[in-house]
Amino acid sequence: DIQMTQSPSSLSASVGDRVTITCRASQGISNSLAWYQQKPGKAPKLLLYAASRLESGVPSRFSGSGSGTDYTLTISSLQPEDFATYYCQQYYSTPRLTFGGGTKVEIK
Amino acid sequence: EVQLVESGGGLVQPGGSLRLSCAASGFTFSSYEMNWVRQAPGKGLEWVSYISSSGSTIYYADSVKGRFTISRDNAKNSLYLQMNSLRAEDTAVYYCARDRYMVRGVIDYWGQGTLVTVSS
Numbered sequence: 001d002i003q004m005t006q007s008p009s010s011l012s013a014s015v016g017d018r019v020t021i022t023c024r025a026s027q028g029i030s031n032s033l034a035w036y037q038q039k040p041g042k043a044p045k046l047l048l049y050a051a052s053r054l055e056s057g058v059p060s061r062f063s064g065s066g067s068g069t070d071y072t073l074t075i076s077s078l079q080p081e082d083f084a085t086y087y088c089q090q091y092y093s094t095p096r097l098t099f100g101g102g103t104k105v106e107i108k
Numbered sequence: 109e110v111q112l113v114e115s116g117g118g119l120v121q122p123g124g125s126l127r128l129s130c131a132a133s134g135f136t137f138s139s140y141e142m143n144w145v146r147q148a149p150g151k152g153l154e155w156v157s158y159i160s161s162s163g164s165t166i167y168y169a170d171s172v173k174g175r176f177t178i179s180r181d182n183a184k185n186s187l188y189l190q191m192n193s194l195r196a197e198d199t200a201v202y203y204c205a206r207d208r209y210m211v212r213g214v215i216d217y218w219g220q221g222t223l224v225t226v227s228s
Contacts, residue, residue, distance in 0.1 A: 044203075045218075091214055094212045095212065096155065096169070098153070099152055102152045
């Protein structure tokens with residue numbers, strides 16, 4: 001199975017900050033990577049797929065990049081509604097999907 | 109509007125069984141591949157099972173293989189997960205999740221989840 005490792009596991013940031021979350025796969029996944037946002041008590045929400053393609057309706061302050069085994073999610077200017085937990089997920093080995101451990105973004 | 113509504117969760121004893129259902133609406137259910145994904149309390153997301161649009165292709169995570177059975181009824185726009193020989197480690201919120209059309213493995217819609225608690 002492909003293992004996904006996210007870092008950091010949590011971070012504290014202020015409104016307006018630029019935030020970067022990284023995700024490393026245990027093998028190359030050819031940009032077959034999605035990012036999800038989850039708020040407490042809610043289902044995850046798709047933000048990006050194919051490493052950098054923004055899902056319809058998602059604000060442009062979210063962006064993704066990377067290749068091979070290393071990928072990043074960037075929030076260019078953190079907004080109050082962005083405080084949540086973020087998960088990366090590989091679908092290179094679809095349908096056997098694996099998720100990262102999550103990064104909780106908290107208010108500083 | 110796409111909606112996925114799970115039901116069937118609850119408290120069950122170790123070794124017991126439970127059947128989860130997911131009612132889909134707002135899209136052509138028979139055209140989409142579906143998944144079950146779970147999340148243990150305070151933990152991350154774990155993919156559980158996949159079923160193709162026709163139901164002919166099925167996969168399971170190793171942690172549930174041989175104990176769980178995924179199925180669907182396209183005439184009823186419904187997805188199911190039969191869970192047998194339940195263990196404490198199966199305790200989680202179970203989400204019904206739709207694959208994005210033509211992008212297998214990207215989940216574009218999730219249900220609200222149903223909680224399964226395995227405890228004596």
